[in-house]
Amino acid sequence: MYMRSEMQNEGIMPNEFTLATGLKACSLCLALDLGKQMHAQAFKLGLLLDLFVGSALVDLYSKCGEMELASRTFFGMPEQNEVTWNVLLNGYAQAGDGIGVLKLFCCMMESDVKSSKFTLTTVLKGCANSKNLRQGQVIHSMIIKYGYEGDEFLGCGLVDTYSKCGMAIDALEVFKKIKKPDIVVWSAMITCLDQQGQSDESIKLFHLMRSISTRPNHYTICSLVSAATNMEDYQYGRSIHACVWKYGFETDISINNALVTMYMKSGCVNEGARLFESMIERDLVSWNTYLSGFHDSGMYDRSLTIFGHLLEDGFIPNMYTFIGILRSCSCLLDVHFGRQVHTHIIKNDLDDNDFVQTALIDMYAKCMCMEDADVAFNRLSSRDLFTWTVIITSHAQTNQGEKALSYFRQMQQEGVKPNEFTLAGCLSGCSSLASLEGGQQLHSMVFKRGHLSDMFVGSALVDMYAKCGCMEEAETLFEALICRDTVAWNTIICGYSQNGQGNKALEAFQMMLDEGISPDEVTFIGILSACSHQGLVEEGKKHFHSMYRDFGISPTVNHCACMVDILGRVGKFDELEDFIKKMQLSQHALIWETVLGACKMHGNLALGEKAGNKLIDLQPEKETNYILLSNIFATKGKWDDVKRIRTLMSSKGVKKEPGCSWVEANGQAHTFVSHDCSHPQIQEIHLKLEELDKELTAVGYVPKTEYVLHNVEETEKREYLRYHSERLALAFALINTSATKKIRILKNLRICGDCHDVMKLLSSITDREIVIRDVHRFHHFKSGACSCNDFW
Numbered sequence: 001m002y003m004r005s006e007m008q009n010e011g012i013m014p015n016e017f018t019l020a021t022g023l024k025a026c027s028l029c030l031a032l033d034l035g036k037q038m039h040a041q042a043f044k045l046g047l048l049l050d051l052f053v054g055s056a057l058v059d060l061y062s063k064c065g066e067m068e069l070a071s072r073t074f075f076g077m078p079e080q081n082e083v084t085w086n087v088l089l090n091g092y093a094q095a096g097d098g099i100g101v102l103k104l105f106c107c108m109m110e111s112d113v114k115s116s117k118f119t120l121t122t123v124l125k126g127c128a129n130s131k132n133l134r135q136g137q138v139i140h141s142m143i144i145k146y147g148y149e150g151d152e153f154l155g156c157g158l159v160d161t162y163s164k165c166g167m168a169i170d171a172l173e174v175f176k177k178i179k180k181p182d183i184v185v186w187s188a189m190i191t192c193l194d195q196q197g198q199s200d201e202s203i204k205l206f207h208l209m210r211s212i213s214t215r216p217n218h219y220t221i222c223s224l225v226s227a228a229t230n231m232e233d234y235q236y237g238r239s240i241h242a243c244v245w246k247y248g249f250e251t252d253i254s255i256n257n258a259l260v261t262m263y264m265k266s267g268c269v270n271e272g273a274r275l276f277e278s279m280i281e282r283d284l285v286s287w288n289t290y291l292s293g294f295h296d297s298g299m300y301d302r303s304l305t306i307f308g309h310l311l312e313d314g315f316i317p318n319m320y321t322f323i324g325i326l327r328s329c330s331c332l333l334d335v336h337f338g339r340q341v342h343t344h345i346i347k348n349d350l351d352d353n354d355f356v357q358t359a360l361i362d363m364y365a366k367c368m369c370m371e372d373a374d375v376a377f378n379r380l381s382s383r384d385l386f387t388w389t390v391i392i393t394s395h396a397q398t399n400q401g402e403k404a405l406s407y408f409r410q411m412q413q414e415g416v417k418p419n420e421f422t423l424a425g426c427l428s429g430c431s432s433l434a435s436l437e438g439g440q441q442l443h444s445m446v447f448k449r450g451h452l453s454d455m456f457v458g459s460a461l462v463d464m465y466a467k468c469g470c471m472e473e474a475e476t477l478f479e480a481l482i483c484r485d486t487v488a489w490n491t492i493i494c495g496y497s498q499n500g501q502g503n504k505a506l507e508a509f510q511m512m513l514d515e516g517i518s519p520d521e522v523t524f525i526g527i528l529s530a531c532s533h534q535g536l537v538e539e540g541k542k543h544f545h546s547m548y549r550d551f552g553i554s555p556t557v558n559h560c561a562c563m564v565d566i567l568g569r570v571g572k573f574d575e576l577e578d579f580i581k582k583m584q585l586s587q588h589a590l591i592w593e594t595v596l597g598a599c600k601m602h603g604n605l606a607l608g609e610k611a612g613n614k615l616i617d618l619q620p621e622k623e624t625n626y627i628l629l630s631n632i633f634a635t636k637g638k639w640d641d642v643k644r645i646r647t648l649m650s651s652k653g654v655k656k657e658p659g660c661s662w663v664e665a666n667g668q669a670h671t672f673v674s675h676d677c678s679h680p681q682i683q684e685i686h687l688k689l690e691e692l693d694k695e696l697t698a699v700g701y702v703p704k705t706e707y708v709l710h711n712v713e714e715t716e717k718r719e720y721l722r723y724h725s726e727r728l729a730l731a732f733a734l735i736n737t738s739a740t741k742k743i744r745i746l747k748n749l750r751i752c753g754d755c756h757d758v759m760k761l762l763s764s765i766t767d768r769e770i771v772i773r774d775v776h777r778f779h780h781f782k783s784g785a786c787s788c789n790d791f792w
């Protein structure tokens, strides 16, 4: 090149030979720009048609990966010889453009040029890269035709092509015919067998190879370690580890990484860790292997430490590192660490990587940080079924049914088809919302898509109908379930129990035991509340004792609260107090809340006062506690005490938790907050409520104003009760739904005593069935009575 510039300086014109030599020099040092200048010069001098100059240009462009230029120059040449064809073919193969190789080879076949072994080797490379089995088979038959069978290079190319196309048997056939396979072919064959899931065959081949004293290379050993890992043959893995030392590969990073994986996956975590610690050199793959090794062994907190060490050692985490560490954060429910990882993700510019985002969504969702999960979800450039399912299910599980369903609609708009998990997630969203219409739509979708026999979906459907208070539908679906596990039985038992069908719950429990299905904690909650509802004290006690004795389930506070409820409901207060003492329950608000309910029912002022004070001590911020206590005083006409409780409440600065109710009309859920006037139909609703009030007064209804704790005039108290959220919802439903339809209302708090009375009366006045699901249970109001028998 130096010579050339000298020539130029002295004004000497280059000829075809000097140009070709110059171009060769350019292609050796990949000097593309200089080469292009020479190309221009050759054009000016009319030397472009010269075979040498043309070939040299094709060679230069191919080596520099400029395949378009190379091919244009090539086809511009007046004639092409075998060497130039091969140069161009090889250029395409090097660029990894298998299809380009094959297209070019077809052109070559049409010309008179005969293809040599070298050409065929190059073409096979193209077949392997583009995984083109058919073309590979054509080349194979040409090899046989030309009598090249058994050739080492061609054999290696064929083995490679067949193995990349997943044809281990064909690869092996070719391999057997190679006269003197070198280590590259041996390795290719061993790797192929391992990757095609024939790890034991690959090990056999390795023994054969060693028996003819062929020395393994780096690739052979890596494949064998991976074979040992796949076969979970720890003993064999150890023997390969010994080979690593024997052949002097002990400092090879990839081999060590494979060995660490092997030890970790076979449960030898300590050996894996020891090997990792002893590695002189490590790369990011080593760290990632180590990190996910601990995750897979269930030692999640260790992965967190490893992540810290990795950063300390100055490594920059990649996508795999982040996915691995986020998985560990999810399992540990450690959102704090997860957030730190998130900042590293942003720092490393990986926050628009969909795989990383998906791992983030999963982590945030598992940790119940739904807002963060939403943000991550909205950043995704493309959402697949998996991510949709994660976001829908996690919203449903965190009681954000509305959001779950709106995501589901969005998913359908984007044309993504749900699977059984998505459908089950949506159904539990409907359950939490008591959205019967939404649930029914999903039911028909489940039916159309043929998921009805799926256990998840089946159980979710039963649950949805039960939570919407439709026990008949729940029952029919439950009976049709092909396989009924504990979860399915729990769903139906708790469904009966919450809907006030205690006898059926107990019957179902017996059937469950008869079918040999083991009950769990949830089953007993259902059973005990069923006993309480039916007033079955002895049976309740029997089940409570058998829980631990027969099934090894330790009673939780919730079970104890059921027991307290059973005893309280029938007025066995001495036994109840003994039970609380014996089970050491005095620090649990739930217990005292239950006691208070029983005291109110039986007018037990002494214990009621004790329970109320306890409750206020334990949860001074909760408004309902004050209401419950003041109700007890009010029923006994102790107005001074009522006043005292009111003052106490305002001195503690108790904030009212807004009552909120949901009701469905025409396929849409409507939300009502107490005293909220924002609903578009609010005027109509108020008129309806006034009209209903008149009818109520006509049948002798007197508002229980003791349920209002605010210091206001009596008339105002009446007004106050009238606009409780469930009444707004009811009025709305009466206006907007057909007269035969059951009205289903979901409420975020416990229904107040006054509303309970009103609902009973209105169910007969309006001749409508009203179902209210509050935080505790279902109230089915029908013809003036409620399924809870006025105890809740």
Ligand SMILES: [Zn+2]
Pocket: 721, 724, 751, 752, 753, 754, 755, 756
């Ligand atoms: Zn109320």
Ligand SMILES: [Zn+2]
Pocket: 756, 778, 779, 780, 786, 787, 788, 789, 790, 791, 792
């Ligand atoms: Zn009720």
